[in-house]
Structures are given as structure tokens and as C-alpha cells.
Amino acid sequence: MRTEALPDQPPAALSGGPEPGLAVGEIRTGLLRNSRTLPHGAVAELLNLLPGEPVRRSERPIAHALSPDVVNGVDCQIATKSGGRMRAVGTILTHAVIVGGRVLQTSSYTTIASHGSQRRLPWSHYTARPGRIETIARAGLADLAAGYLALDQEPGCLDLGSVSERLARRLQSSAVLDGHQPLRFQWTRLRWAARYGLDDDTAEPSAQFELVDDTVRALSLRIPRPPATPSGAVDLGAILELCRDLALHDWVLTTLTRRIERADPGSGDRRRTAAELGPAIDHLLPLWMPGARVADELSAVWEGFERRPGFTRQWEAAVSRVRDQLALHTLQLLANLSSPDTSGEIGSKIEF
Template sequence: MTPPLLVVGEVRTALLMNSRPLGRTGVEAMLARLAHGAHVRTAERPVPRAVSADVVEAVDSPVRTGSAAKSRGVGTLLARAKVTGGRVLQASTRGTLVPGGTRRLPWAHYLERLGTVEVIGRARTDDLAKGFPGTRPPDAELAPGAVSDRLLAQVQRSAALDHQPTFRARRTQLRWSAVAVPGSRPGGTFTLFGTTERTLELRLPADGFPDAAEIAALCEDLALHDWLLSVLAEAADRAGGQADTASLHRIRPAVHHLIHLWSPGTDIRAELLAVWEDLEERPGFTRQWQTCVDRIRDSMSLNILEGLTRRPPPTRPQAPAIPQTITNGTHHR
């Protein structure tokens, strides 16, 4: 099978708008509504997670290129929602870009190839790869992130949620692309832009090039753990390194609901784990996570110790008073 020109996608990650973790039954029912009752994939270990069926989005828009050459993409994108631990919501959209000739065809042609976007024009793989993910979100061009935004908002509006989260957390967005490179080892370049935007440029072997859904699973896993690390680090920063009760009260919800969700590499095809290995080497996600967790636990331990030292010493029992009588102004014992 000939590798595509480029596979692209965007992931949005956010705190589920609910005061407590949503149970498995509630998550399944909520995600099933996205695709008219279609089957929801679930798993319980190592962490509970559920993934909706794919939602189809038709697209017909310009495609960004590095050279600014005019190209048009026509076809469909596939989007899905994922809930991890009943707490973290992700909306992910993906599309496979392939050559599309010189003219647009009837929609029936594109609907037979779900998840495929045909690029009309003389677009080259290297030119497309320079255009996406880029250093800024797409505007008028092909924008998987817009689809993810709508899907995320749709889930967050669900009547199954009470819309009263116990703590605040920023939403993050990851734009990614995957290109086939002959004879290469799987690898990628992960870049942060500000506090919420990230990009991932993947280079994958042309021989046995993964399916777009498998690549998306890798990107969803990376986006999840980047979000967990960002939220916990921000919570620790808000505490200001203080061990007082008020500071720890501010970070307790994030620790209680998120710290057990760290499990990188879940649901990732074995051949793609090399990408995670590179990211563990640099920037070292798990190393950063452990440092953050240790920092919070040290603050909690100090809070307990300071609480013990602040306790007043036990009071000694007082001897009973000796009764006294007064007679003619004279005290008698």
C-alpha cells in the first residue's frame, strides 16, 4: 500500500465539567449519543477509559502548504471523543491526505473513503508537511481543530454532567502531522507554544505505515499526559511551595482526581512506542511528572509535621480547691 501524502489531526484535552468522576455507565451513555447509539469502546485497566465511535465531518477547503502554493482538500475527517478516569475529556480529529487529481468529484466518491481528504493540485509531501502543523492554528485552511472544538463543546453540554467542576484546569490543544520516511525509525518533534498550544511532527517508516486511527491514539495519549503534567505543575505553582493548610487545600482536588491517571503508552501500537521512548528521553515526561508529584507530597508531609509541632502541650490537672469559711471577718481553714 502506498503511504499517504500526509496524515494530520488535532486533539483538544480538558477537564470534564462534572463535580465528581463520571461512572462507566454514564460515560458510555454520553458518548453513545455522539454517533446515534453506536458502540462505545471501554477498558478498565490500567485506568478506566472510553472512546466513542467515529463521527464523520465533510470538508472542502484550502490546504496550507509551506510554499503557499494553492491546494484544495475535499473529503471527510473522522472525529471521536475519549474520557479517561471519568475525569478527562478529549476530542480528536484526524484525516489522511492523498493525491486527488486536478478536479473535484461528486460527494458520493468522497463518502466512500471516510477519513480521507483528496488534495486537488500539485501538492508535494514535503510542502504539505511544512504547512501543517505549522506554528499557528489553521484559519481558513483545512482545520481539524475546529471539528475537535465542536465535538468537545457538544460533550461538555451533555445533560449527564452537572457543569460544576471541583477545580479549574486549562484546555490544551495538540496539532500533529505524520509523514512516511523510507527506512526510518519512528520518531517525532514535540514543540510547546505558550501555555496551551503544542505541535507534534511525526516521522514514521514507509514500510508498514500505521493506520491513521493508530497514529491518532498515540497523539491522544501524548496530549493526555502533557495535560496531566501541565495541570499538576500549575497546581503546585499555585501553592507557591508553601506547606500551610490553605495552600494545600488549593491543590488537593487536582491531586485527588488526577494523580492516579498517569499511565503512558496505553492503547498504543507497539511499533509506535519508540516515539514515547524518545519523549521520555527528552523532554522526559515521566521524570517531570515524578518531580512534580514528589514536590507536592513533600509539601503535604511538611504540613502534617508543622501541624504536630503547633499543637499546644497537654494541660496538667489542677488540685481541687480547699473549702474556706468566713466567721466574724476571720478566715479559718
């Protein structure tokens, strides 16, 4: 995939008409390289990707900061479900989000116009439409969506994940951060495709979520009646918020589960287990608020995830294990302190 930065082009909100459309993207999620929660001023400085463009912030229900979009030009191939590839030209948008002063998400996305222009047009045509790429030949939306979600794409195909990863690496190396990793984790990748404005019998959105491997996820969305802006355009920001929210909570749940496995509660070493779980309590537990920022029109998607696979049930089970281990560790400490042969340990320092 060949990309070209377009710094002089102001980012614009993506829009769509009443006709069916397709949006695709990829999100990287991980923990900031900072030992403590990043304060508001540092968050704004880190997310200042375009001088003069504001960083959008909110404090309820959890601290959330969104950078302005950066525009990049692309001239690449797009894979299709049938195995073919077609040329596409246009622009993609990339931004970063910091949640709770702890978690970094970088996201690249675009809409795909599949009507086919028959020839490559001048760059001015594409730069006037930020966040939109156009196929040279005509293609079906379902074919393009399925092809994009295939994670074994050949080199040269649309790869939004690499753009997200570059931004994540850049921000993680910023002097704003102290460079200390508070706990071990793996970045996760959520690749998503959303078909919207469909001629469907039901107005309810639906989704298919797949754990491809330890770090890669795929999300396919069908949104017959997408949220709309006051002007009547498709509110792609609401779809992006849903995808980021899912990526965030999947990462938090995955990271906590792996932390519990690393702590090895069955080993009998309560002190070690408590020490391993302490950072998870500080940095992960405050982040769990699924669906809190999702638009009402898309809440049915989260409701479906709560039924199966049951994100909150899995989370509550994991949190209960953490609390049980800390309770057992506390009881062990109290028993040791009350024992006559450990009286010399009363003044010792206890670390969690």
C-alpha cells in the same frame, strides 16, 4: 473552511496502502465538568454520538472509553510550507475519548491524498472514503505536513481544531454532567501531522514535539514502517492512540505544574497550600501511565520523549513537591496539636 455534516455515512476505519501517506489531526484535552469520577453508565451515555454504534471501552491499565467516529465533509484550502494554498475536498472524522472517568479528549483527523485529481469530483466520491481528503492539485507530503503544522494559518484553511472544540463544548454542556468544575485548568491543543510508509534507512519512528505557547503544542511524526491491521492496511488507530496519549500526559503534567504554582508552596501558608493541592491528588495523580496504550511499533517515540524532555522525570519531581508539602502540613498540624496553647483545637475539623 466550509464543512458539511454527513450523518447518513457510516464511519469506517481509515486505511492506507504501502505507498507513503500523510495523516493530520488536532486534539483538545481538558477535565470533565463533573465534580466526581464519571461512572461507566454515564460515560457510555455521554459518548453515544451515533445511536446504534457502540462505545468501545477498556478497564486496564486505566478506564478508557472511545466514541464512534462522526463524519463531516469539508471543502477548504490547505496551507503549504512554501506559503501557497491549494484546494482540498473530502471528509474528516471526529470522536471523543474519556480517560479515567475524568478527562475528556476530542479529536478530529483525516488522511490527505496529495496526488491531485485536477477537478472537484461529485460528493459521492468523497463520502465513499470516510476520513480522507484529496487535493485538487498535486503536492508534496512534506510540504503539506509542514504547512498544516503552522499554527498561524489564514481563514479558510483546514482547521480541524475548531471541529474538535465544537464537540468538546457540546459534551461539556450535556445534562449527564453535574456542571461542577473540580479544579481550575486550561484546555490544551495538540496539532499533529504523521508521515508514514516512508522510504527511510531506519525503521524506527521519530517525533518532534514543540510547546508553541501555554496551551498549544505541535507534533510532527515520521513513521517509516507504520503498524498494520490484519488485512495489511496502515493501522491509523495506533497512530491516533499515540497522539492522544501524548496529549493526555502533556495536559496532566501541565495542569499539575500550574496547580503547584497556584498553591505557592513558598508562601508559608501550609493550610492553603494543602487545600490547593488536594484536588490535584484526587483528579490528576491516578492518570499518569505514559505509553501504556501505545503500540509496540511506536514505543520508540515515547522512549525518545522520556529521554528528552523527560516527561516522567518532570512528573516525578512535581509529585514529590506535592507529597513534601502535604508532609510538611501534617507535621505542622501535629506540632500544633501537641502544643499546650493550642489544646483547644484538638476537636477542630481539618480540611484538605
